[in-house]
Amino acid sequence: MTLEQRIRSDIEERIHSGEWPPGTRIPFEHELVERYGCARATVSKALESLARAGLIERRRKAGSFVAHPQVHSAVLDVPDLPQLIASRGEIYRWDRGVRRMALPSDLADETGIGRPALLIEGTHHSGASAFGIETRLIALDAVPDAAKESFLMTPPGTWLLSHTPWTQARHRIRAVAATGSVARRLGVVSGTACLELQRWTWRSGVPVTHVTQLFPGDRYDIVAEFKPGAQ
Amino acid sequence: MTLEQRIRSDIEERIHSGEWPPGTRIPFEHELVERYGCARATVSKALESLARAGLIERRRKAGSFVAHPQVHSAVLDVPDLPQLIASRGEIYRWDRGVRRMALPSDLADETGIGRPALLIEGTHHSGASAFGIETRLIALDAVPDAAKESFLMTPPGTWLLSHTPWTQARHRIRAVAATGSVARRLGVVSGTACLELQRWTWRSGVPVTHVTQLFPGDRYDIVAEFKPGAQ
DNA sequence: ACGCCCTTTATGTCTAGACATAATCGACAG
DNA sequence: CTGTCGATTATGTCTAGACATAAAGGGCGT
Incomplete structure (x- = not known):
């Protein structure tokens, strides 16, 4: 070295x-x-x-x-959904589902978090209709304050953005068909094409959160810009 | 300076x-x-x-x-599909569609290329099944050599990667349902959830190519990794 | 109190060297 | 013809300076 x-x-x-x-x-x-x-x-x-x-x-x-936190140079952005929906001129609403529970380490492990975590489910609404649903795990060792939050008023993504920085993120994007209860929660007919976005974030190598979001195809798309070598 | x-x-x-x-x-x-x-x-x-x-x-x-172009430091990567499919242990095949035509400037304009361009359509196969279809425009002022290529044997993406560098790219990702002839070309039932990837690339601010690719949801997903400050 | 100038000082850019390191290429032995 | 070894050479890292530049902060006059 x-x-x-x-x-x-x-x-x-x-x-x-x-x-x-x-x-x-x-x-x-x-x-x-x-x-x-x-x-x-x-x-x-x-x-x-x-x-x-x-x-x-x-x-x-x-x-x-x-330097002050992240002005991360926008590649695959981590958007704040309330802000994003507001910027489109719609009313945002967060609806936390019934599940908010602490997970033992071995269950959390299945999604790669590998430590005690908090599980939260909920729906993002834009105006009268559902915009997307999410299932999230928050690692309690990385963000102990999360244990005190109910996430009834504030969606966990927004809360996390202002409570903890991240240094690394991985995104996985797929197209899947919404069926059964998922379709019902999104308010779409069974079989509708949806964008599934999974995101893992870390802070200095330690997992912070893992989230799976599902958006009906006609309500969301991802735009990513890349300029290599920009000094 | x-x-x-x-x-x-x-x-x-x-x-x-x-x-x-x-x-x-x-x-x-x-x-x-x-x-x-x-x-x-x-x-x-x-x-x-x-x-x-x-x-x-x-x-x-x-x-x-x-440097040879395709070593981009991986954020939202521009993958070479033949290589990608080969790395999965499958046989790759490119099947150029019937359309390969020069477009006048005004028609090309609709997709934002805004200049005389070449239009190519084709299908990427992995093994026996279709992996994805693409519709591509190549700006002829940026890549004049493209006019001499038939793109019957080599998919235009691969050819472009080795013939011209890019300095900037924008991606747009959506989930759409495949219907009609599109579903037929992909070999899926009508209504199947697909990932639509649109990509614009520029070289020093000049448009190089625009491509729209469509992948059945179960055959492709995008993974994007982001580490700020990685040297 | 206020604006103005001038000194101070930390970073920005550069020079002219030194020695380290790794890869190439030719010479030489097998 | 093949493999190994050593000389060569371009880059990698570093030193000990020099001068430029921008901005903070103090002093001064109004």
Whole structure:
């Protein structure tokens, strides 16, 4: 491991652990030069790399600061549904289903969370009709505060967005036909083509939440933009 | 504009213009040092930045080479279907449909290409069954060589991946039901839930191709991974 | 109190080297 | 003809400086 990488990961570690929360001024370059006993160019390269990754923000004369949460550069976005529906000019409503239960570790394991979790089911409404349904697991070790929430008024996705950052996400998108109770909850005829979106999110490698959302094909689509090498 | 940025954009320009096609060895660092009359560190930073963006590949002793396009750092990937199907252990077959025609600018405009284009339709097969169908427009000003291709043996996506790089892509994903001739071509019953993937790609802001692909829900799903700041 | 200028200072860019490392390619032995 | 070894060479990482630049903050006059 090179010295530059060591400096970088040292700082990254302190940011991710919460030791240096957003807004903290990290040591000046000349202080890091002293700490690691190296040239300023080496420290500077490490900081530049952190700045490119969006973890810190550098300001002349002022120093370098831990960046405020995610302004993640929009690839496959994690949308806030209430906001999204409001921006379309519709009234949003969240309807938590009957199931809100704590799961033992072994059951949660089936979806890859692999730890004690909270299970929440509910429906997102746009105006008078159902917009989508979701089944969500929240890892209680990563987000202990979730245990105190009922999620009756606020959908869990919205609550999570403002209570915990994520550093990694995987999406899986499929087309499935809605049948039986699922079709009934969505208010569509059995066999309707739906978009199934599964999302896993992690914070520093630790699972945070897993959600499966189902949207009738005519009510939702995903747009993803990608520009490689944008500096 | 800094010297580093000038060196970077000079090289970028030659790659995008096609003057240095994929595989070309770009001048050695010491040659660039001579050309720009600067220190090696400056040239090296410019090349490092190009390598990070995936435009070039650097190899010790050998030099730096223009990267082959399809190594995009995977967010919403542009997959090569033949390769993807082969990796699943199935036999791939491409079946170009009857339509391969040049479109006047005004017709192409309807899909947002906005320029003379080539229209190609065809079916991707995996083993004995249809895997997906696609309808594609290729902008002839961006890819003039496409006019000479029949696309009978090679699907246009594969051909494009090895003939032209892209710098920007937009994806749109929906769930739709396959009906009529579409269902017949896919070999599914009418009403089957399908994933519709539309993709627009650009090279330096100029449209390259637009494709609409339709996959039966049980034969394809999209996985997108996102790690901010991954080097 | 307020606006203006000027000093200070941390980052931004760059130079001219050094040594490390890994891959290529030719020479040479089998 | 084939495989191994060593010299060569381009990139990788780093040092110890230099000067440029932008912005914070203090001092000054109004």
